[in-house]
Amino acid sequence: MDALNRAAPTATGRVTLPYWIGGFALIRTAAITFAVTAFATIAAVVTSYWKLQHARQDELVAQGLRDAARQSFVHVEAEKQDIRIYQPLFLDLRRRGFVGAESRLEWVEAIRQIQAARRLLPLTYQIEPQQPYKLAGRVATGEYQLRGSRMTVHMDLLHEMDLFDFLSDLRQRGVFTVQDCAMRRTASAGNAPLAPGLTADCTLNWLTLTPPAALRNPGLR
Template sequence: MQPGSGQPANKNAQGRFFMPGDFPLIRMAILVFGASLLLSMTLVGASRAIMSRQQNALIQAQAQHSAALDKLRQVEADNQAIQNYQGKYLQLFERGFIGEERRLEWIENIKAIQKNRKLFPITYEIAAQQVFQVAPEVSTGDLELHGSEMKLKMDLLHEGDLLNFLDDLTSAGLYTVQECILKRSDTLAETPISPRLAAECTLYWLTLGELTSNQEQTPP
């Protein structure tokens, strides 16, 4: 029965199915949907690519910023180190420790000390410069430690003459005493100011200079 009519339902009346002939009716909708889907996928891909490039650019910018900060900190640390050590560096340079050795100044200072202290004649010999090895934990950068051996012979009135001489000699540069041998003079003291002792000393004048490759190295 059909509702409200009192008539039985038509057995041939069935639901509407999609037929091939109906395709033209929805063709435009399908094309629009496909185009919209393709456009959406393209936009999503482009958005992801843009975001990826932006993230990479951000990471690169952060890395550059971090590197710039590191360089700035290093420059500040270097400037602070220069301020801390500049005075000491200038002192060592003025004393002849940094740079080329100053043999002429050594000789002139020996003569001046002898004259001022009224010492007996002093003889000396200076050997060729050598490279001194330093402990591995001591960093000298592009420089290396050099040493020149000097042998001294001098007559003394007393031990104090030798001590005063070595003390005054520090004004000529930095050196280290290898050994000093004192012995009584072979000649008898004829007057109160005649020499009573004789000294033979070996010392090394030290300088910090540029790297060399053809100089003899001393053992550590």
């Protein structure tokens, strides 16, 4: 059978081609069309797959940008909400001299005015140089620096309310902490109506939240 399928010479010397080669001419156009169509189909599939991957990457990038924009929007809205909540407090603290450069002249004037308004007995005080103030816990102050100036006060009192009124009025003029306060009765009170019956020695820490500009250019206002 194999011998029959092989090309064999005829009596005229011509070679007889196998039947499938002779019949290929009948399907040549269809075969070429199939090959071109298959190649085009494969190329289209590869191109579509490449474009799909590229589109997915573009989608991921777009989603990342959208998420970043959403987070930025939420952050801005949170900051606006914080400003609405804390702006009145910030303005009040700035009015009281807590935010900004240290102003000892305003403190001295505030003490004089309170003493005159309350008709307090003479008092003496001393303010030390300003230093960075460290809190027990960590407080985020950004570029601002929390600084404090220690002030020792000696007061003669008619009664203990003089001290409490003085500190209460002083707290409206600035921000400070009371480090310690000792009150003692005087032995020479006598019966004089304006003789001091008590003395008080207190240590206060005047606090300021100082901006960077004031740190670079220190000085009194």
